[in-house]
Amino acid sequence: MNQLPKAESITHQHILCVINTLIIQKNTKDTIRILDAGCGNGKLIAYLHICLHLLHSDKIFHISGYDVQDHGVQSEGFLVEAVNRLSTMIPAVNWAERINTIQTIDQWTFVTKKYDFIISNQVLEHVYDKDLFFSNISSNLIDGGHSVHLAPLKHVVHEGHIFLPWAHRIRNFSSLYGYIRFMSSIGFGKFRKHQKETGCSLNEYSERHADYIYFWTNYSSEAETIDFARRNGMRADFRFSFEFFTSKIRQILKIKRRNIYKPREYGFIDAILVKQLRYLSSVTLVCTKKNTY
Ligand SMILES: C[S@@+](CC[C@H](N)C(=O)[O-])C[C@H]1O[C@@H](n2cnc3c(N)ncnc32)[C@H](O)[C@@H]1O
Known part of the structure; x- marks a missing residue:
């Protein structure tokens, strides 16, 4: 396998590791569809596109994104810049078709086919209507699909x-x-x-x-965040939160980066660890669209 490019942010590297771990754990489809919700400048999309194709040359990754145009965090024209950046970095893909804009109160009408993964990076703490956000995620994930959200909770100091x-x-x-x-x-x-x-x-x-x-900004607590996912038909836990923390430490100590974490079905230990980690840094919310009862 070729050397992976250096991530611009430890958050990007972490999300790649989580997705890669879940893909290897499930070892399923040949084509994997991923949506970056609140994609901002598009850099995470570019990083995932390049790295996932290097890590899994036997699979096709369809990675797209959307952001909202009526939220004050971004400056005007940011999505045009994102499309231009992506088109320069990865010219083989028609990014104008893959990057969508909506209003914060909209349903995701741009979706034509459900996703295997929906991710967001540093977005949850900005979302006002989280019920709508998680309802959109739940409606647009395949059965058994995952959403992965890296964001700080209200507890963070x-x-x-x-x-x-x-x-x-x-x-x-x-x-x-x-x-x-x-x-x-x-x-x-x-x-x-x-x-x-x-x-x-x-x-x-x-x-x-x-x-x-x-x-x-609109920070939610750990319990509120789990409730948003549960109310909208998804299992939720904070699996991989500890790994984000250790990735940061590895980065500081200049220890070799990881491309995969230890796969696991349940996040019991993470549930205990997150009670402390939530004060220190962003946590990783993993939702799964599954209900057997
Ligand atoms: C701090 S930026 C992070 C951008 C990008 N994910 C990154 O990592 O660079 C927060 C993003 O959340 C987006 N946002 C706010 N409310 C949103 C919502 N309801 N749905 C999707 N994105 C939202 C903002 O437009 C902004 O791009």
Whole structure:
């Protein structure tokens, strides 16, 4: 097998490992359909396309994505840029056909055939209507298919967008603004760096970032997240959360990367570990569309 390209982010490498593990564990079809929900700049799609074809030269991977156009996280035209980037990196595929745009309240009418895997990376904490999100996933997964979501839960201490502890726990706008302003004024978070780059004032920075957290994030707890999947007909657990954590440590210690994790049916140990890991980093939610009763 050829050497896999280096992942731009440890999150991409982790999602590849999870998908690869599940494919090897099931050892099923020749053509595998994957959808990246909230695909953003398309880099994860490109990485998965290249790596999965290298890892499984006997299989065909149809990887596509969609994102929402009415959410404030991304700047205008980001999906056009994603299509252009993908077309430059992998010209053999018609990416304009594979990257779809919808509104946040829409059903996934762009789907023509169900998926074996639906993935998302750092998306769940931004989704407002999670019932709709998981109902779309459940309706568009094949029976026995999996969805894999890497995202922080409400429990996490470090808010990864503005780099301030517990910022996402503050629901009252004025308190949030005051907290960001105070913490930034004493040197925490990204204000100093931001100010150097853009020249913005402390008030401007605090107001904009309070708006970001207030309007564009929506963290859920571990129990709420499981409930969204369950209500929409999917089994859910936090399998592979520990592996994400260890992958980060391996990266820091410069230990050789993995392409596969230890396969397993149940995430019992993970369920215990996630009770601690959820405070430290993103967790990996694995949903399975299966119900025997
Ligand atoms: C932090 S970005 C992550 C983008 C990409 N997955 C990545 O890893 O670079 C969060 C993404 O979630 C998307 N998003 C927000 N609400 C969504 C929803 N209801 N359905 C799908 N994507 C959504 C945003 O548009 C944005 O692209």
